[in-house]
Amino acid sequence: MPLTRDFFDRPVVDVAPDLLGRTLLRNTPDGPITLRLTEVEAYDGETDPGSHAYRGRTARNAAMFGPPGHAYVYFIYGMWFSLNVVCGPEGKASAVLLRAGEILTGTPLAADRRPKARSANELAKGPARLATALDIDRTLDGTDLCTGGDAPLSLLDGDPPAPERVRNGPRTGVGGDGADHPWRYWIADDPTVSPYRRHVPRRRATTAP
DNA sequence: ATTATGATGCTCT
């Protein structure tokens, strides 16, 4: 069964841990892939400087201001996509970044898209890897994840972990004033959770003086 | 094990 609109129409820090263990279903042109979520991060557009929506609505983040339960997909670092689920009431732009998971079915399809993965655990171990494995790009931005069935992308109820298995800590790669929030959630000891990396400010090579 | 760096282009100021 798909998760309901009401599931996502709650504070983002409540929805995020509740997404662990849920099933993400991606119907690709070549067939379905399912994934069990093991790692997520919450971004609160109202109060959180780490959120893409903190400075207001733009063309890129428009989906975050729409109804809950829809996808927000963005392009990053010139080559990757990341998948989020919009949470909270329409107009309050919060979202959960889906960071990692365990591929349950359609593993050959995922492996074809991730030729550099050295094990099944690496197929979706990180937000860009997850998006690559599941063939997710900006054409899915704004799509409804509560439809189920043959929809291109949906979130189903799945198999949540026992509450004592849920861990939380600071978010990966988030610096500045948003770094303090312990809004990364993962399943303890799960081999598909990505390694934590602290934010490192980096500047591209400048042109010669 | 950790730390560094190139790739690559869009978005916002």
Next chain:
DNA sequence: GAGCATCATAATC
């Protein structure tokens, strides 16, 4: 122009 919610690879301990 500066920075980016990353990945893969290489260098070094």
